[in-house]
Amino acid sequence: xxxxxxxxxxYITGQSVKNIGPEATRQIFEKFLVQDKGxxxxxxxxxEKIIVQFKGKDYISKIDLIVFCNDKAFxxxxxxAGSIGSYEREILSGARLIFDYQIPFAVSTDARDAxxxxxxxxxxxxxxxxxxxxxxxxxEMVKSLEYQPFDENKKEREMIIYRSFxxxxxxx
Numbered sequence: 001x002x003x004x005x006x007x008x009x010x011y012i013t014g015q016s017v018k019n020i021g022p023e024a025t026r027q028i029f030e031k032f033l034v035q036d037k038g039x040x041x042x043x044x045x046x047x048e049k050i051i052v053q054f055k056g057k058d059y060i061s062k063i064d065l066i067v068f069c070n071d072k073a074f075x076x077x078x079x080x081a082g083s084i085g086s087y088e089r090e091i092l093s094g095a096r097l098i099f100d101y102q103i104p105f106a107v108s109t110d111a112r113d114a115x116x117x118x119x120x121x122x123x124x125x126x127x128x129x130x131x132x133x134x135x136x137x138x139x140e141m142v143k144s145l146e147y148q149p150f151d152e153n154k155k156e157r158e159m160i161i162y163r164s165f166x167x168x169x170x171x172x
């Protein structure tokens with residue numbers, strides 16, 4: 001970390017990032033995914049842009065991490081400095097909206113604990129860092145997953161929910 005400008009080097013991208021908010025959490029979790037869970041850096045996209053509409057206006061934000069398996073998004077992750085439960089609904093909406101299919105799992109983590117949600121059902125799938133699927137396990141799991149689009153009739157409401165929970169990150 002460069003003390004003069006309070007930046008650190010992102011573990012996945014190698015890019016300089018500001019060390020503010022949950023950035024330290026994200027760096028710990030990125031290393032955990034690679035070193036402990038066997039994911040390759042190339043499997044993980046950082047700060048993936050998401051655009052939602054509200055009253056005819058685009059709101060641009062980012063999802064912290066998206067983990068890919070067989071070239072399809074497998075997990076959407078939000079890294080937080082506070083209570084992971086406070087961010088479950090935000091990442092669930094993001095996982096439903098970012099692509100033309102729903103990302104199967106939505107994860108909220110503080111790098112000490114994690115809540116993993118099934119994006120299709122909206123229910124908690126599991127909890128704890130040990131429950132985060134390894135790359136090897138994900139390749140097995142993905143064989144039985146169905147990648148479904150989000151219901152168009154519910155999309156506008158879901159965008160409002162995402163925007164409401166994500167106000168502090170909008171237009172970053």
